[in-house]
Amino acid sequence: MITLHTWTTPNGRKPLILLEELGVPYETVPVDIGNGKQFEPEFLKIAPNNKIPAMVDDNADDEADGGPLSLFESGAILTYLADRHGKFLAPSGAARWQATQWLHWQIGGLGPMLGQLGFFSKQDDAFALERFIKEADRLLAVLDTQLAASQYVAGDEYTIADIACYPWIMAASERLQEPLAGALGKPNLQRWLGLVGARPAVQAGMKWKPRGA
Template structure:
C-alpha cells in the first residue's frame, strides 16, 4: 500500500493525481503546512527536507521505501506501475526532461512570483513576471507542436506542469494578466483538466479545511 503524505499545494497534488490515474489503493495522511506539521519528527523521517509530498511504499521491492521530492515520487510510481512514463527510449527522456524543466524552472519561478507579488519590490516583481512569461511561452511553444507536454502521450510531465499552471491562474491572475491566455497552453489545460483523475486530485481537501 502506498501512503501519501501531502497537502493542497501544486507539488502536493502531483502524486495525488498520479495515484488516481493509476487506480491503485493508497492512503492519504494530510500534512498541514499552515500549522508547521511538516516539521514534526515523524514526518522528518520520511522527508529530510521537511517538504511535502512524501510517500511510504510498504510493499516496495526489497522492503518498505520512503521517498520525498515530487519528481522522484512521480518517476517511482510511474515505473512501479508501468504507466505514464515510457520504460526506455526517446519517449522516456522527452518526458523526463520536461519533468525536470518544471521542477527546476516553472515551479520555482511561479513560487517566487507568488511571494514577490505580495511585497513592495517593483524590481523583483518585474523580474519574476518576465521570467514566468518566458517559461509560459516555452511551454506554449512546445504544445503548439504536440498534444501533450512531451509529445503525443499523456505523461507525468503533464501532471507536474498542470498543477502549477492551475495554481498560477488561481493565485496570480492579477499579476500575470493575459500572459496565461496563450492558445495552445489553454487547449492543453482543458484537455488535461477534463481527465476524471485530474479533477479528483485537484478537488481533494482534508476534512475541516
C-alpha cells in the same frame, strides 16, 4: 499500501493526480505546512528536507532491499510510481527522456518561478516582482511553443510531465491572473489546460482536501 503525506499545494497535488490515474489504493496523511507540521520528527524521518510531498510504499518490490520504501521530492515520487506501474512514462527510448526533461523543467523552472512570483506579488518589492513576472512569462511562452507542436507537454502521449505542470499552471491561473494574464491566455496553453483538466483523475487530485477542511 501507499501512504502519501501531502498538502493542498501544487507540488502536493502531483502525486495525488498520478495515484488517481493509476487507480491503486492509497491513504493520505495531511501535513499542514501552515502550522509547521512538516517539521515534526515523524515526518522528518521520511522527508528530511521538511517539504511535502513524501510517500511510503509498504509493498515496494526492490529486490535488493525489499520492505517499505520512503521517498520525498515530487519528481522522484512521480518517476517511481510511473515506473513501478508501467504507465505515463515510457520504459526506455526517446519518449522516456522527452518526458523526463520536461519533468525536470517543471521542477527546476516553472514551479520555483511561479512560487516566487506568488510570494513577491504580495510584497512591496517592484524590482523582484518585475523579475519574476518576466521569467514566468518566458517559461509559459516556452510551454506554449512546445504545446503548439504536440498534444501534450512531452509529445503526443499524456505523461508525468503533464501531471507535474498542470497543478502549477492552475495555481497561477487562480492566483496570478493579473500579472500573467497575457501569458496564461496563450491558445495552446489553454487547449492543453482543457484537455488535461477534463481527466477524471486530474479532477479528483485537484479537489482533494484534508478531512474537515
